[in-house]
Amino acid sequence: GAGVSQSPSNKVTEKGKDVELRCDPISGHTALYWYRQSLGQGLEFLIYFQGNSAPDKSGLPSDRFSAERTGGSVSTLTIQRTQQEDSAVYLCASSRWHGAGDNEQFFGPGTRLTVL
Amino acid sequence: DQQVKQNSPSLSVQEGRISILNCDYTNSMFDYFLWYKKYPAEGPTFLISISSIKDKNEDGRFTVFLNKSAKHLSLHIVPSQPGDSAVYFCAASSVGGDDKIIFGKGTRLHILP
Numbered sequence: 528g529a530g531v532s533q534s535p536s537n538k539v540t541e542k543g544k545d546v547e548l549r550c551d552p553i554s555g556h557t558a559l560y561w562y563r564q565s566l567g568q569g570l571e572f573l574i575y576f577q578g579n580s581a582p583d584k585s586g587l588p589s590d591r592f593s594a595e596r597t598g599g600s601v602s603t604l605t606i607q608r609t610q611q612e613d614s615a616v617y618l619c620a621s622s623r624w625h626g627a628g629d630n631e632q633f634f635g636p637g638t639r640l641t642v643l
Numbered sequence: 644d645q646q647v648k649q650n651s652p653s654l655s656v657q658e659g660r661i662s663i664l665n666c667d668y669t670n671s672m673f674d675y676f677l678w679y680k681k682y683p684a685e686g687p688t689f690l691i692s693i694s695s696i697k698d699k700n701e702d703g704r705f706t707v708f709l710n711k712s713a714k715h716l717s718l719h720i721v722p723s724q725p726g727d728s729a730v731y732f733c734a735a736s737s738v739g740g741d742d743k744i745i746f747g748k749g750t751r752l753h754i755l756p
Contacts, residue, residue: 531686562746569647569732570687570746583741618686628675628694628738634686 529553531635533619539641540609548604548638552621559602560622560632561594565615573617576602577625609642616640646670647735649747657755662720664750666733669714673735677744678707678718681730690731691718720752728754 532551540546552559561573572586576596587593591609596602606613616639620632648667656662664678674695679687693700693707693716700707706719720727733747 567652567748569649569748570734572743572745575743583743620686626738626742628736629692631689632744634679634688636684636686 531619531621531633533617533635533638535638536636537639537641539643541643542611543608545605545607546609546640548606548617548640550602550604550619550621550635552600552602552619553633554600556621556623556633557599558622558625559596560620561602561604562618562620563588563615564618564637570618573604575625582625606640609640611642614640614642645747646673646745647733647747649731649733649750651750652748653751653753655753655755656723658725659722662718662723662727662752662754664718664720664731664733664752666716666718666747667714668716668735670735670737670745671714672737673745675736675738676707676709676716677734677736678705679732679734679746681732681749687732723752723754725754725756728752 534549559576562570574584574594578599591607594604616637618637620634622632677692678690680690681687691705693709709716730749730751732749734744736744
């Protein structure tokens with residue numbers, strides 16, 4: 528596709544349930560990022576992938592959060608035993624490679640997660 | 644510990660006037676700075692960036708100024724247009740460091756008719 532896509536766009540779940548969020552990056556982009564934006568907060572880095580490997584998982588808030596990327600393309604972010612504080616917009620971004628400087632990150636529209 | 648701070652949650656500016664969005668950072672290792680714009684229900688989109696070797700970068704109506712000694716940058720939009728109403732995120736990174744982009748909390752800009 529032309530841009531980064533994410534699904535679902537909205538997810539409402541009950542506390543304690545597991546959820547899976549999906550990201551389709553721009554074709555050919557080797558780097559993929561997950562961010563979270565909670566109400567009134569900035570974009571909080573969660574994890575990034577270079578290809579299929581995740582060199583930096585430092586932003587994952589707890590061991591209930593995990594992510595994988597297969598085939599250097601689609602990524603899924605899984606949240607187990609969801610809690611109300613997990614409610615946020617989860618944004619995915621991709622870029623040609625991982626690196627700062629002139630290497631724009633393109634964002635998807637996000638998944639709004641609401642945990643009741 | 645916020646490394647990138649946008650102290651104004653919102654800003655209202657009359658159409659046609661200049662909008663100035665401010666951003667402060669604490670990490671002296673940051674050497675590349677970006678502004679992203681976000682409309683509701685959409686992901687952020689890249690707007691303009693500046694490297695620490697410069698103090699100004701201009702792109703059409705958008706200009707970013709960097710004051711390294713003050714660890715401060717600002718985004719100027721002139722003239723402001725209704726379509727500029729959005730949330731603006733300031734971001735910073737360290738090229739050759741961990742290369743992660745650190746975002747501020749954003750400033751919501753309202754352009755008044």
